[in-house]
Amino acid sequence: MICVDCDRVILGPAVRAGVGESMSGARMDGYAHPPGSEECRPKVPHKRKLRAAMREQAAARR
Numbered sequence: 001m002i003c004v005d006c007d008r009v010i011l012g013p014a015v016r017a018g019v020g021e022s023m024s025g026a027r028m029d030g031y032a033h034p035p036g037s038e039e040c041r042p043k044v045p046h047k048r049k050l051r052a053a054m055r056e057q058a059a060a061r062r
């Protein structure tokens with residue numbers, strides 16, 4: 001499985017990620033690292049920001 005956020009292989013648990021609107025308009029589903037995953041380091045800055053927020057949320061729930 002490849003993470004839709006960081007394009008890395010997911011070795012541990014994965015969560016389903018609805019990719020929603022892609023450029024072509026086709027709906028595709030993918031998998032992503034879980035919100036709290038330290039392995040997820042997206043290359044795209046705005047995704048990295050999103051991930052950081054998700055990680056904070058996941059940490060706050062604990």
Ligand SMILES: [Zn+2]
Pocket residue numbers: 003004005006007008032033039040041042
């Ligand atoms: Zn990832």
